[in-house]
Amino acid sequence: MSDEPADERSESANGAGSGATRDDAPAFEAARYPDGSITYPAHPTGPGGDEPVGTVDLSEYTAEVVTWTTSTATPPGVREPNHVAIVEFDVDGEPVRAIGQATTGDIDIGDEVEPVYCDQLRDPDAGIREPASQEWDGFRFRPVE
Amino acid sequence: MEDVAIIGASMTQFGQRDAWIRELLAEAGQACLDDAGVSADAVEHLYVSNMASGEFEGQTGVPNALAHDLQAVPAYTARIDQTSSSGGAGIYAAWQSVASGASDMTLLVGGEKMTHKSTAESTDVIASLTHPVEYKHGLTLPSFAGLTARLYLDTYDAPRESLGKVAVKNHKNGVDNPHAQFRKEVDLDTVLDSPIVADPLRLYDFCPITDGSAALMFCPASVAEEYADEYVRVSGIGGATDTHVVHERSDPTTMRGVVESSDRAYEMAGLSPDDVDVAELHDMFTILEFLQFEDLGFAEKGEGWKAIEEGRTERDGDLPINTSGGLKSKGHPLGASGVAQAYEIVQQLRGDAGKRQVDADVGLACNVGGFGNCVTTAIFEEVNA
Numbered sequence: 039m040s041d042e043p044a045d046e047r048s049e050s051a052n053g054a055g056s057g058a059t060r061d062d063a064p065a066f067e068a069a070r071y072p073d074g075s076i077t078y079p080a081h082p083t084g085p086g087g088d089e090p091v092g093t094v095d096l097s098e099y100t101a102e103v104v105t106w107t108t109s110t111a112t113p114p115g116v117r118e119p120n121h122v123a124i125v126e127f128d129v130d131g132e133p134v135r136a137i138g139q140a141t142t143g144d145i146d147i148g149d150e151v152e153p154v155y156c157d158q159l160r161d162p163d164a165g166i167r168e169p170a171s172q173e174w175d176g177f178r179f180r181p182v183e
Numbered sequence: 184m185e186d187v188a189i190i191g192a193s194m195t196q197f198g199q200r201d202a203w204i205r206e207l208l209a210e211a212g213q214a215c216l217d218d219a220g221v222s223a224d225a226v227e228h229l230y231v232s233n234m235a236s237g238e239f240e241g242q243t244g245v246p247n248a249l250a251h252d253l254q255a256v257p258a259y260t261a262r263i264d265q266t267s268s269s270g271g272a273g274i275y276a277a278w279q280s281v282a283s284g285a286s287d288m289t290l291l292v293g294g295e296k297m298t299h300k301s302t303a304e305s306t307d308v309i310a311s312l313t314h315p316v317e318y319k320h321g322l323t324l325p326s327f328a329g330l331t332a333r334l335y336l337d338t339y340d341a342p343r344e345s346l347g348k349v350a351v352k353n354h355k356n357g358v359d360n361p362h363a364q365f366r367k368e369v370d371l372d373t374v375l376d377s378p379i380v381a382d383p384l385r386l387y388d389f390c391p392i393t394d395g396s397a398a399l400m401f402c403p404a405s406v407a408e409e410y411a412d413e414y415v416r417v418s419g420i421g422g423a424t425d426t427h428v429v430h431e432r433s434d435p436t437t438m439r440g441v442v443e444s445s446d447r448a449y450e451m452a453g454l455s456p457d458d459v460d461v462a463e464l465h466d467m468f469t470i471l472e473f474l475q476f477e478d479l480g481f482a483e484k485g486e487g488w489k490a491i492e493e494g495r496t497e498r499d500g501d502l503p504i505n506t507s508g509g510l511k512s513k514g515h516p517l518g519a520s521g522v523a524q525a526y527e528i529v530q531q532l533r534g535d536a537g538k539r540q541v542d543a544d545v546g547l548a549c550n551v552g553g554f555g556n557c558v559t560t561a562i563f564e565e566v567n568a
Contacts, residue, residue, distance in 0.1 A: 079315075079316045108379070108382045109321070111323075114307055117321070122320060135431060166238065175319075
C-alpha cells in the first residue's frame with residue numbers, strides 16, 4: 039500500500055521531490071509554555087493560560103503513531119488515497135501530539151515515525167480556502183526503518 | 184426564568200430536492216406555523232440554523248429573507264452557524280430568547296441545500312471548519328471518523344461488525360420515516376462489503392449529503408396552554424465545546440463537549456441518563472453513536488458498542504436510539520439536522536411517531552458540530568395541560 043516512495047530527506051505533494059531538503063526546510067515548530075507544556079500548533083495562550091515562551095523543532099524527534107487512516111474520498115486538491123496519522127512525540131518527557139499525512143498506508147498503531155518535509159501538501163488553488171490565508175507546506179510522517 | 188415549551192414542529196422531505204435554501208426554509212417554517220396554530224405576525228424572534236448557504240449557494244442573509252417570505256416582518260432575526268450543530272445551537276438560542284423573557288413566540292428554522300455540489304466539493308465546504316494545520320493535510324470529517332474508529336476498536340477490543348450494526352439499525356428505522364432520504368434496509372454484509380472511505384470505515388458508515396429543513400416553535404409554558412392541550416417542555420439544555428485542533432485531545436475517543444453539555448442538561452432538568460426513554464444521537468458516522476452513547480452516560484467508557492450487540496438501542500430495546508433513522512438514513516442537511524432530531528423527539532413525546540412510536544416520556548437530542556468541536560444536548564419532556 040506504500041504508494042509514495044519518499045525522497046531521502048524531503049518530498050513534494052506528488053512524491054516526486056521538490057528540491058527542498060531537510061537542511062533548508064523550515065522547522066516543524068511547536069510552542070512551549072511557562073508550565074512546561076508544548077502544543078502543535080502554537081496558540082496565543084497555552085493550556086495553562088500563558089503565552090508561549092519558546093519553540094521546539096519537532097523535526098528533530100521521532101514520534102509514535104496513535105492512530106491512522108487512509109481516506110479514499112478526498113476533497114479537491116488532495117492526493118487520493120490520503121494516508122493520515124495522529125502521532126505523539128516525546129520531547130524530553132513532555133508528550134506533544136501532531137497530525138499529518140503519512141508517506142505510506144503500511145503503518146500501524148504504535149509504530150515509530152519520523153517527520154519528512156513536503157513543500158506542498160495539497161493544491162492551494164483547488165479548495166475552498168483562500169490560498170493566501172495559510173501555509174501549504176509541512177511535514178509528513180515516515181516509518182523509521 | 185421562564186419554563187419553555189415547544190408547541191409546533193415540522194420537517195420537509197429530506198433528500199435530493201429541487202428547492203433552494205430559501206424555499207426549503209419557507210416550507211418548513213410555514214408548516215411549523217400551521218402545526219402550532221400561530222400566525223406569522225405573532226412571531227417575535229426568528230432564528231435560522233444554517234452552516235453555509237453562502238458557500239453552497241451564494242445566498243446570504245437568509246433569516247431576513249425567511250422573515251419576509253413568511254410575512255413575519257418585523258420579527259427580530261439571526262442566523263445561527265455552529266457547523267453541523269447549528270440546529271442544536273439554534274435550539275439553545277430559541278430557548279434562551281423565551282427563557283429570558285425577550286420573546287414570547289420564537290420560530291426556529293434549520294436548513295441546508297447541498298446536493299447540487301459534488302461529494303468532493305461538499306466535503307471541502309464542511310472541512311473548511313478545520314484548523315490550517317489540519318486543512319493543509321487534507322483532513323476531512325470522514326478522515327477524523329476513520330482515525331477515531333480505528334483507535335476505538337483497538338483500545339476497547341470492539342468488533343468491526345458492531346459499527347456495521349449501527350448502520351443496519353438506523354436504516355431499518357428509516358424505512359418507517361416518511362421524511363427520510365433512504366427508506367431502505369441494508370444487511371450487515373452489504374455494509375461490511377461497501378467501498379472503503381476512511382479505513383476502517385466504509386461507505387455505509389457515513390451519512391449522505393442532503394437537502395432539507397426542519398422547524399420548531401417555542402413559547403413560555405404559561406402561553407403554551409392557549410395553543411395546545413399537549414406540548415413538549417425543554418426541561419434541560421446545555422452547550423459546550425472541545426478543542427478546535429482535534430489531535431490535541433488527550434483521549435480522541437471521548438467527546439468532552441458531549442460530556443459537558445449533557446452534564447449541564449441533566450442538572451437543569453433534574454434528571455439522569457437512567458431517566459431518558461428515547462434519544463436522537465448525531466450519527467454522522469457510525470462511530471459517533473458509540474462515543475455519544477458513552478459520553479451521555481448511557482454506558483461506561485469503551486462499553487457503548489455492546490449496546491448494539493445486545494439490542495438495547497433497537498426500537499424495541501430499553502433505550503431506542505435514532506428512531507428517525509438518524510443522520511445515517513434520514514440524511515444530514517447540516518443546519519437542519521439538530522432541529523430535525525428535536526422534531527423526532529417531539530413526535531415521539533406527542534405520540535405522533537406512527538410506526539416508529541416507542542413508549543417515551545423523556546427524550547434527549549445530542550447535536551455535534553465539527554468532530555465534537557461544538558455540542559448541544561437538550562432534554563425534552565411531555566406535558567399534558
